[in-house]
Amino acid sequence: QQTPKSIIVIFGATGDLAKRKLFPSIFRLYRENKISEDFAVVGVARREWSNEEFRGNVQKSISNLPTFGKDAEKFASHFHYLPFDVTNIESYQNLNGLLSELDEQYNVPGNRIFYLAMAPEFFGPIASNLKQEGLTATKGWSRLVIEKPFGHDYDSAEELNEQIRHAFDEDQIYRIDHYLGKEMVQNIEVIRFANSMFEALWNNQYISNIQITSSETLGVEDRGRYYESSGALLDMVQNHIMQVVALLAMEPPIKLTPDEIRSEKVKVLRALRSVTAEEVNDYFVRGQYGKGVMDGEEVIGYREENAVDPESNTATFVAGKLMIDNFRWAGVPFYIRTGKRMTEKSTEVVVQFKDLPMNLYRDKSADLQPNLLVIHIQPDEGITLHLNAKKETGGATSTPVKLDYNNSSDKMNTPEAYERLIYDCMLGDATNFTHWDEVALSWKFVDTISEAWSKEKATNFPNYESGSMGPKESDKLLAENGFHWWSVK
Ligand code: BG6
Numbered sequence: 001q002q003t004p005k006s007i008i009v010i011f012g013a014t015g016d017l018a019k020r021k022l023f024p025s026i027f028r029l030y031r032e033n034k035i036s037e038d039f040a041v042v043g044v045a046r047r048e049w050s051n052e053e054f055r056g057n058v059q060k061s062i063s064n065l066p067t068f069g070k071d072a073e074k075f076a077s078h079f080h081y082l083p084f085d086v087t088n089i090e091s092y093q094n095l096n097g098l099l100s101e102l103d104e105q106y107n108v109p110g111n112r113i114f115y116l117a118m119a120p121e122f123f124g125p126i127a128s129n130l131k132q133e134g135l136t137a138t139k140g141w142s143r144l145v146i147e148k149p150f151g152h153d154y155d156s157a158e159e160l161n162e163q164i165r166h167a168f169d170e171d172q173i174y175r176i177d178h179y180l181g182k183e184m185v186q187n188i189e190v191i192r193f194a195n196s197m198f199e200a201l202w203n204n205q206y207i208s209n210i211q212i213t214s215s216e217t218l219g220v221e222d223r224g225r226y227y228e229s230s231g232a233l234l235d236m237v238q239n240h241i242m243q244v245v246a247l248l249a250m251e252p253p254i255k256l257t258p259d260e261i262r263s264e265k266v267k268v269l270r271a272l273r274s275v276t277a278e279e280v281n282d283y284f285v286r287g288q289y290g291k292g293v294m295d296g297e298e299v300i301g302y303r304e305e306n307a308v309d310p311e312s313n314t315a316t317f318v319a320g321k322l323m324i325d326n327f328r329w330a331g332v333p334f335y336i337r338t339g340k341r342m343t344e345k346s347t348e349v350v351v352q353f354k355d356l357p358m359n360l361y362r363d364k365s366a367d368l369q370p371n372l373l374v375i376h377i378q379p380d381e382g383i384t385l386h387l388n389a390k391k392e393t394g395g396a397t398s399t400p401v402k403l404d405y406n407n408s409s410d411k412m413n414t415p416e417a418y419e420r421l422i423y424d425c426m427l428g429d430a431t432n433f434t435h436w437d438e439v440a441l442s443w444k445f446v447d448t449i450s451e452a453w454s455k456e457k458a459t460n461f462p463n464y465e466s467g468s469m470g471p472k473e474s475d476k477l478l479a480e481n482g483f484h485w486w487s488v489k
Contacts, residue, residue: 114127170436
């Protein structure tokens with residue numbers, strides 16, 4: 001399906017996100033004919049670039065895509081640049097003039113996407129200036145796309161939300177969580193709701209625990225300044241991980257519409273057992289990477305990184321036990337963990353089913369393992385079902401076997417998360433964006449933890465070596481309940 005004709009305005013067009021994700025995604029949509037020839041992208045940022053410089057940059061950003069070819073120049077010709085001061089009203093007036101011209105030039109009926117890929121402190125003022133200067137008052141539609149972080153706690157998020165809600169309605173606001181654009185995250189819903197065999201077992205009678213791991217090998221790179229104030233809890237848990245939990249735990253929606261799906265996700269977040277300040281360390285573990293060896297190279301610890309306090313209290317690793325107090329999930333821990341500088345780059349969900357009520361193979365030297373459903377989100381995309389089957393030799397004993405479905409055979413052509421999300425936004429489908437209610441509940445849950453951790457200095461930091469799977473306390477969190485993290489390669 002081709003998207004309606006529209007103009008995308010990117011705030012922060014000289015930045016990293018635009019270069020790494022947005023331009024390549026728009027290019028792929030263009031190549032796949034999902035965007036008509038009648039489209040324009042306007043890049044705005046502080047720098048005094050010309051259209052030519054901007055277009056050169058756009059071309060560079062797509063030059064390593066496999067489909068790069070003679071179209072690249074034509075594609076880049078749709079890009080226009082405007083030097084912009086977000087605090088100066090005149091900038092908005094200039095932009096308005098340019099957008100009207102481009103509407104004419106490309107036959108666009110006033111449809112506009114304002115994509116804010118820049119420092120969050122400007123989200124509110126930009127939104128209100130856009131409205132005040134009439135940029136949203138066209139015959140077509142206007143949509144606002146917002147990158148994270150959406151606030152740094154509940155209060156700041158609410159304040160930000162109020163600011164943007166003065167200018168845009170909730171259904172015009174597209175809050176990006178790029179995990180919701182990932183193929184296998186979107187697949188959670190299909191695996192659950194298109195298979196009778198899983199849905200019937202998807203509850204506390206048959207599932208003993210669920211584990212979500214999102215590990216990274218990279219350290220904080222050049223983002224020390226941002227990361228110091230966020231840490232793994234705000235950077236990954238509050239948004240991406242909570243969204244995955246909600247998708248795994250939600251009730252079947254009555255229809256696959258954005259409102260129905262979002263309202264089921266909201267119910268999960270409302271059912272999350274809140275943790276008091278005193279209980280935080282019973283449910284959550286924090287870690288910070290020290291130095292170590294990765295790929296045969298020595299790497300420095302977090303406290304030695306650029307723009308990081310040498311005594312930093314920031315967690316680069318978080319593990320937690322989430323309890324969802326509703327009928328379906330009472331008693332089933334959802335274990336989560338995420339961190340930087342871990343052994344491998346991988347995101348995976350493991351659903352561990354309960355042991356059988358009686359083990360007939362116990363005395364026969366059988367290696368009877370619990371059934372697992374593993375959802376591989378990245379880098380592999382697919383699912384693996386761990387079962388037990390008869391061992392060829394040795395009579396009535398069992399051996400673990402795996403049923404594998406690999407979704408990543410055509411990686412080159414599977415759309416990237418950002419490509420999907422930009423496409424959805426152009427079509428007006430907000431299913432895979434976060435509603436304010438989800439953001440709010442997720443902040444309320446996370447706030448207690450971050451407050452407790454900011455008050456109490458972690459005396460044991462750094463407490464995990466670069467290249468490891470995090471501090472040992474993270475293993476204890478599961479061991480207390482008789483479980484362990486599955487490493488399911
Ligand atoms: C971002 C975080 O939201 O997600 C980064 O800010 C993190 O710190 C990234 O590295 C992980 O995304 P992905 O898609 O590589 O798992």
